[in-house]
Amino acid sequence: MKPTFALLALLLALPASAAQLTVELDHTRKTWETADLLKHPDAQTVQVVDDVSYKRNMTYRAVPLAVLLPGLPPDKHLQAVALDGFAAELTAAPLLQKNGARAWLAVEDPAHPWPPLADGKPSAGPFYLVWTDPQAGHISPEQWPFQISGIKQLTTVAERFPALLPDPRLAADDPVNQGFALFQKNCLACHRLNGGGDAQVGPDLNIPYNPTEYFSGDFLKRYIRDPQSLRHWPQAKMPAFAASVLPDSELELLVGYLKHMAGRKQLP
Numbered sequence: 136m137k138p139t140f141a142l143l144a145l146l147l148a149l150p151a152s153a154a155q156l157t158v159e160l161d162h163t164r165k166t167w168e169t170a171d172l173l174k175h176p177d178a179q180t181v182q183v184v185d186d187v188s189y190k191r192n193m194t195y196r197a198v199p200l201a202v203l204l205p206g207l208p209p210d211k212h213l214q215a216v217a218l219d220g221f222a223a224e225l226t227a228a229p230l231l232q233k234n235g236a237r238a239w240l241a242v243e244d245p246a247h248p249w250p251p252l253a254d255g256k257p258s259a260g261p262f263y264l265v266w267t268d269p270q271a272g273h274i275s276p277e278q279w280p281f282q283i284s285g286i287k288q289l290t291t292v293a294e295r296f297p298a299l300l301p302d303p304r305l306a307a308d309d310p311v312n313q314g315f316a317l318f319q320k321n322c323l324a325c326h327r328l329n330g331g332g333d334a335q336v337g338p339d340l341n342i343p344y345n346p347t348e349y350f351s352g353d354f355l356k357r358y359i360r361d362p363q364s365l366r367h368w369p370q371a372k373m374p375a376f377a378a379s380v381l382p383d384s385e386l387e388l389l390v391g392y393l394k395h396m397a398g399r400k401q402l403p
Contacts (some may be wrong), residue, residue, distance in 0.1 A: 154260070326339065346393060
């Protein structure tokens, strides 16, 4: 009986919104509790200017993400999985940087919760990947996953989802392959293509139709720049991709990849 009461007392003592974050690397697996991260020796108060999710300056208690990824080589690949099915594909190198654009894991303190993202919406917690000086690394909005439940090391997107690959006869530096790299960085967190991908948020971008097949002229580029300017919908989730994040030259490459893949449809 005593162990039962002890367990009950322990459960009641836990904060109602305390959470866990699991980090899975090839060589190690660790689950972090909210309290452990808040008191981590490397935790700092971080000022984020023009936060992507809150659209204003924010202050967080955060840990440099690099310290939670011990021994991870910069050429490896990670995926941050969110509670809503958002799956951000992340190359390790930017996450390990200590200068310029720097990645931080912001930790929501249950005693001081963050504001909701919008009316009737939860906050960005319990864990949120934020960046200081993101312009220095051309960090896209899709590289700011919030409500993170886990981070895991995976093989590359090309290895896991061959249906996304352009024609293998193209040179590695072909513009289509450059567009494929941009697709992984900016689109794959929400969308699948030919059924390939882990995201559960947005539609497949090739099956049954590729957006280049129903957006004429420059309307697709305009839509990517500012979705609400063409289809105003209060519940829309797709962010705008400003030229500071996705320059015109890169937008052209991204659309070029989509056009190429319209001719490489594969049913899931």
